[in-house]
Amino acid sequence: xxxxxxxxxxxxxxxxxxxxxxxxxxxxxxxxxxxxxxxxxxxxxxxxxxxxxxxxxxxxxxxxxxxxxxxxxxxxxxxxxxxxxxxxxxxxxxxxxxxxxxxxxxxxxxxxxxxxxxxxxxxxxxxxxxxxxxxxxxxxxxxxxxxxxxxxxxxxxxxxxxxxxxxxxxxxxxxxxxxxxxxxxxxxxxxxxxxxxxxxxxxxxxxxxxxxxxxxxxxxxxxxxxxxxxxxxxxxxxxxxxxxxxxxxxxxxxxxxxxxxxxxxxxxxxxxxxxxxxxxxxxxxxxxxxxxxxxxxxxxxxxxxxxxxxxxxxxxxxxxxxxxxxxxxx
Numbered sequence: 648x649x650x651x652x653x654x655x656x657x658x659x660x661x662x663x664x665x666x667x668x669x670x671x672x673x674x675x676x677x678x679x680x681x682x683x684x685x686x687x688x689x690x691x692x693x694x695x696x697x698x699x700x701x702x703x704x705x706x707x708x709x710x711x712x713x714x715x716x717x718x719x720x721x722x723x724x725x726x727x728x729x730x731x732x733x734x735x736x737x738x739x740x741x742x743x744x745x746x747x748x749x750x751x752x753x754x755x756x757x758x759x760x761x762x763x764x765x766x767x768x769x770x771x772x773x774x775x776x777x778x779x780x781x782x783x784x785x786x787x788x789x790x791x792x793x794x795x796x797x798x799x800x801x802x803x804x805x806x807x808x809x810x811x812x813x814x815x816x817x818x819x820x821x822x823x824x825x826x827x828x829x830x831x832x833x834x835x836x837x838x839x840x841x842x843x844x845x846x847x848x849x850x851x852x853x854x855x856x857x858x859x860x861x862x863x864x865x866x867x868x869x870x871x872x873x874x875x876x877x878x879x880x881x882x883x884x885x886x887x888x889x890x891x892x893x894x895x896x897x898x899x900x901x902x903x904x905x906x907x908x909x910x911x912x913x914x915x916x917x918x919x920x921x922x923x924x925x926x927x928x929x930x931x932x933x934x935x936x937x938x939x940x941x942x943x944x945x946x947x948x949x950x951x952x953x954x955x956x957x958x959x960x961x962x963x964x965x966x967x968x969x970x971x972x973x974x975x976x977x
Contacts, residue, residue, distance in 0.1 A: 649875050650695065653678060655794035657686055658696055658871055662791050663800055664807025665698055665834055665867040666860065671806035675799050691833075694968030695875050699959040700830025700859075700867045701976045708752045709783070711912065711919055712766065713744035713776040720771025721745040727769060729957045733761065735976045737957040740883065742950035744776070747883055751977055755779075778912040778919060785901030785909045788868050790923075792876065793904075813857030822847055826855050831960055831975035834867040870958060872967045878905065878923035881952035882930050884937075885916040887945045893917060896941055905933065916947060927951070 650658065653676070660672045669680035669687075676683060690696045716724050721739060725746050728734045736749035748766075752758045758777070766775050795803065822845050829836050829844035836844075842852040859865045873879055888896045893911055900909045900920055908921040924930060934946050955963050962972045 648693075648695075649877075650690075650792075650871070652794070654686060654690060654695075655792050657683055658690070658869065659792040659794040659800075660803045661687070661696075661698070661835070662869040663795075663803040665869050666856070667803070667806045672803065675795070675802045675806070687835075694964065694970060695872050696869060697961050697969040698834035698867060698869050699961065699976075700827065700834035700865065701959065702827065702859075702865045704753070705864070706754070707977075708755055708758050709780040709910075710750045710752070710758055711778045711780060711910070712746075712748040712750055712762070713774075713778075714746035714748060714766065714772060715743075715774035716745045717771045717773055724769050724771045725956050728766070729962060730974060731765075732960070732974055732977045734957070735960050737955070738881070738883070738952045739954045739956060740950040740952050743948055744950055747950065747952075753977075776914070778914045778916065780910045780912050782897070782911045783908075784897035784911065785906060787870070787907040788866055790907055792871065813854045813861065815858040816851050816854045818847070818851075818855065823855065826852065826859070828975050830856070830859075830867065832973045834869070868959070870961075872963075872969070873923060873955070874967050876923070878925055880924040880927055880930070881907075881955070882922050882924060882933075883950045883952070884920045884922065884934065884946055885948040886918040886920065887916060887947050888918045888941075889943050890917075892941075892943055896944060899941060900937070903933075903937075905929075918944075 656676045660676050669683045673680045673683055725737050725739055729737055733751050734748055735751055738747040740747050752761055762775055762777055766772060825845035826841055829841045838849040838853040841856060842849040860867055873881055896918060897909055897911060900906055905922040905924055906920060907923055910919050911917060912919050938944060938946060954965060955967050960973050960976045961969045964970050
């Protein structure tokens, strides 16, 4: 089931201002606050949308890992990995790899333990190829449904900015982690809901969330189930780019509307991109456009996503809708 026009306007607005009040969004979206709240609850309960709050340690190691499995073992391996916090996004793919795993570890020794002692020891795993991400050029935090006009986006942005900034209050040991976990499950959780989860007052919860979201190291991001959008096809592209062109190619790729993730990486492929497309016919079409625009760039391989099992810690069903169960990111 796809989103209707009002749903799309609502989701786009929340993507721009994830924690804005319905009263602030209502004049722009074009419906009263009660209607927006009711529609959002329906979309969330259906798993069509989910909001994730997460921090990002600049010293952490982000890796993209290709996993090849024995026939018949792919889903079981992926489900085992999905229970791990570090394995925050898992795609089941067609092509030269069966699983594309997005992994976050505190350092390279932890990455080595993950690949050598964990992934490679799982029954059914035949081959593992690890790409250490050296730079995130663009990610889907800025991806939008494109239902609002530029002027409307500016108005929603202003609403989000009026939400205010705060100073982090004193917290007892463990309270901040409980706030983080509450927002990992639902980045739009109210101050009352966060307070109940963390065992603090609603006022303190409001102050903590305001202080967290004011920093560059914390993100609240809205995602929508891919099958409910006009871009139901997800593809991973693996590129080889001359070393002297990498710094220029990355920004060009990031400006492509279909791009969901663009990273530079170590290994055989030094640029990896994930994109959402309108149809399978566009897989090769986009590839041809990229190679025409970017002289010297080779798209060495590509894999279409058959199913996304987990995204930013949220477990997904076979249709890509959030199940309501979350294994929070580390």
